[in-house]
Amino acid sequence: MSLLLQRAFRISRRNKRLLLLILDALILSACLVLAMVLKQGTMMAATNAASPVLLVAVPLCLITLWLMGFYHAIVRFMGLRALLTMAVGLPLASLALWGASRALGFPLSGSTLSIFALLSLLGLSISRLVVRSLYQQITMRPRIRVVIYGAGSAGVQLVNSLRQGKEFLPVAFVDDWRGMHGTIVQGLKVYSPQRLERLLERCGAERILLAMPSLPRVKRREILHSLETLKAPVQTIPAIEEMVRHGAQINEIRDVSVEDLLGREPIAARQELLQANVRDKVVMVTGAGGSIGSELCRQILRQRPRMLLLLELSEFALYAIDGELRDIATTEGLTDIEIKPLLGSVQNRQRLEGVMRSFGVQTLYHAAAYKHVPMVEYNVAEGVRNNVFGTLETALAAVAAEVETFVLVSTDKAVRPTNVMGTTKRLAELICQALARHQSGTRFCMVRFGNVLGSSGSVIPLFKRQIANGGPLTVTHPDITRFFMTIPEAAELVLQAGAMGKGGDVFVLDMGEPVKISDLARQMIRLSGLEVRSAGQPAGDIEIVFSGLRPGEKLYEEVLIGANASLTDHPRILTEQEQHWEWERLAPYLQHLREAVQANAMEQVRELLGSAPTAYQPDSPIVDLEWMSHRHPLPDATPDTAQEIAAAVDSGGETTETPKTSVISAESRRKPPMAPTLPSNAPPLAEHALGHAFIARM
Template sequence: MSLKSMTRRQKKFMFLAFDCALVPIALYLAFALRFGTGLPLEQAISSLPLFVVMTLFGPLLIVAFRLPWIKLTALDISELSRIAAASAVFGVAAMAASYLLSLGAPRSVPIIFAALFFGLSVVGRTLLYLLLQRPWRKVAGVPVAIYGAGAAGIQLASALRQSAEVHPVIFVDDNPSLRGLIISGLTVAAPARLRQMVEQGQVERILVAMPSLPKPKLDKVLAGLAELPCEVQVLPSYVDLISGKGAGLKTVSLDALLGRDKVALDVPEIAKAYAGRSVMVTGAGGSIGSELCRQLLECKPARIVFFERSELALYQIDRELRAAALARGIDVTARLGSVTDARRVKDVMAQEAVEIVLHAAAYKHVPLVEENELEGARNNTLGTQTVAAAAEAAGCERFILVSTDKAVWPTNIMGATKRMAELVIQDMASRPTNTRFSMVRFGNVLGSSGSVLPLFQDQIRAGGPVTVTHGEVTRFFMTIPEAARLVLLAGAFSKGGDVFVLDMGKPMRILDIAKRMIEMSGSVVQEKPDGPGIAIEISGLRPGEKLYEELLIDEGSMVATPHEKILRAEEDCQSQIEVAGMMKELRTAIDTSDTARVRKAVEGFVKGYHVPLKDGTGPTTG
């Protein structure tokens, strides 16, 4: 049986036997050293009672100092101090026993015995540790460089030596006084050496272990490392570790792909708007819906109602947040149901006394909705009307629709059905009502289900190729927290009938994002068909896909809000008669399962709808 296969209990007994055996051995060697002979039989026999007493007393002392509980991989100063203390007590005990038994052993023997017990115990454990490590064998796992040879880096190196997945090969530090030193068995090198080691395959990952470094300096370090073709991970700061925000190494976030600074959306109005209220989130198990639920916990509402048609998604968000919500005194209710089921929606709103509705439920995958236009229209448009009507009938204070930039001059059924949903909300807001209806419109969300980034990640992990539909396709991007915060802000700033958008900077080319993600993964973009790296393939635009998206139908409709990065668009809306005609036609088409009629309704009622040309271009005015 190998040591690694032994249970912890078996290891304790093994080390107990080891330490107990050391007691008579160390005592015998003490006599040998004192008398200068390898066989001090006469002296040892005359002190035989001392051997008996110390051998019987040894296990009690060893257990009292918990020496068998010392892990080989944790043999540090504190553990060495414990062995030293036990050795000192052994020496004092030997002196006392020798005096009480009136033995003639020299007084130096107990001192030599204590020193020998300490040395043999430490050396024995060290040799066993080295035997397990087998430094002469080629180490498996990913070779990593630790950037930062301070206390955090040393502790990280010690921890990583126990890992089968990675092994540290070098320290890197920008402090010239440390270069060339050997710390924890690793050489400290200058940052300039990293590129050569990465290119030669000696380092495949860089772990930045400088948690106390100020953020501006850390950003500068990361900017330099970002140019290297390998993965970079950052050790969280001590503050993050204590607060629970950083449980371990974190990969440099995909948020870096935004090409802009994150928008700070923490404003007092959010908490005030939702505190003490009963809030219902439709599509609560989705990417945006689940993040809305998480952020709502910070607003201290009286109740959060998770409304979701997917049993699995509802179970997951309920399991994740229920305990945290109850700990804050927030009631949580999980309700299965479809937004197209009017009776179910009304019953849930009545039972839970819903005051605010955040409507995030929608089908959003463009190619799938393009091939399933009936269900897309049923869920995205009729579902929105159903929930909005129920909210108004229940006397809800606010209703916020989560929309998309694809609703602006749409070229696909998904965008068109979301535009129809916007028209429904604008129509309801134009009527005398106690419910404030508003909408939030944003672009692609980093990391959301069905978005391009998870697809790219999967393709990169599979070794490629990474598929991009067109070399010039651009999109606006934002993070999931930004998107959810924007929805919550819309509820706080809403006046009724308005559309909120986030200033997301300039749109980004999907091709540039693909290249950047390949580089961040530690690989390179393949330049030749048989060359190294991951290939990028241009697959062609999908049905209904545009080269670029827009956020506004009327650029001149922008109005400022209390937040400089949040814009409000006051767009023209259709008349009540037009919206009623649109919904009647759409409902008839769905009831008769007439896909052609759905498309005809879209063409007739959605301003600016057009089928894009093969190059993804087309008119942008209707």
């Protein structure tokens, strides 16, 4: 019967309408006979009298309702309007039937027609309700049977909430506390976690819901690890900080996130550090629409700056973060803070300086960068322009505009880099270090950390998509490891580290323990209720495929260059003293690098990147896409050019030999341009002159 009804509901709209017309014809016929029975008192007389009238009454009623649009409505969505249509149409049809019956010689009384209209209205309404009820029963998804892990107050609230809904059906509790085992809570028995596997089979439960919002993350990870072997997906209610910070509700069931697997216990932020560079100040964030930039903006807004400037190259990203921040300001009572969305590139110093001067920027967080290793390997010139010279232009604009504090958001890939992206970020650090020691108006500091969970292009959303598509999960190497940190924690530590800088400081965030990516992939598969397919488990659901390291990719990341890291007042922030170049030595190097980039001379660019104190050791050939399309050196370049420039920069003097052709002019090679010397106590005008003079040479 159920199968027959399912097929009936899947037929075409035209055929469904035909079936309804037939059903309504039968109902109207029965109603007319019943009306005449009630009037005449006997079934025989009523049937004989009704027979000729039915041939007129039924078509007349159906045509009237059709013309009024009754049969154009979808039954499962019918409401008051359909009822009104019948309430008007059936009396009109009865009135027409009264005239037709008299014309045909079978007059019907007004009372008979009134009874017929009421019975028809009732019959057609009931038929629609029955059809809609059958449709809902057939199409309604059965409730998912779940076991609640945690029989405390959160578990009780969750059970009450789920019972009011239509998606989940709680069947049992599981709790670690032995004193609860065997007791009845909200009509459900509480079991030991050791019995969970048998419990799932006996109760037919399909899912496990964690109801322990205040549980420490270390304990939560232990529980999740113990549930990996069970063939049931694990979901959770929001953590207590999600409820407090973001107003999440206890019945907002979500999948177990990577933060649940890797996140560590948050420590209380030092409020004086969070506010030092932000409170009542004009703050600017470059790359405001990116993963880190947007989180910096959210946290800065909550520290109540006087004004928040959002600089972003992507119009869509700027639109998105601007709208989100304004929503936060409205809901959290921060509407008195001015938010300025600004389109612009960090490579446009004129735009940058104009913005900083116009709004009187006091603190700048430079988060704009190209950060994906393969993309920068394929687009070396643009990576250098954005990450190196974008930082240079932004830093010089900040000096010229008398910005008080400049905080560079850096990366662990800047430590002994094997790729262009990490090298460009190390050069960005060198620029800030050099400027910090040769001017006194702007305080520069750098904050270096590893991968953040959930950032655009990271491995986590990739794994989620691959699991949703049925696999396989792609991992570049079985032994590859990475440091991970949640985006909110990283942004919070960046704000605090920036407040501790004295000038030229390199701060390193404590990233915790490195995570093996292949282990993370296995955990994500198992917690989705699936099995890893392997040689030992050929019947598994999803396979993990090792695709090989990409160009410039390292097996292990580091956050410290040397072994001289020092503790700070914050337990998760270290500081390191590292080798750097003075401004006078860095300036000509940057000019040579700019000219090599403009000439798209990739061999020279690679040599120059390695000649600075970056420890750049490329472990793969050049894969720049534009350069590879030529497959040969540019006509005006020679392989020895970059080596000569590097020697000249190292010696601070002239090159020993001048090739006849080069991407760098002969005059430049004979005497590299030197940046004007800037005294450490130079006034702002001298700083401004430095910026203009150096950029003019560049």
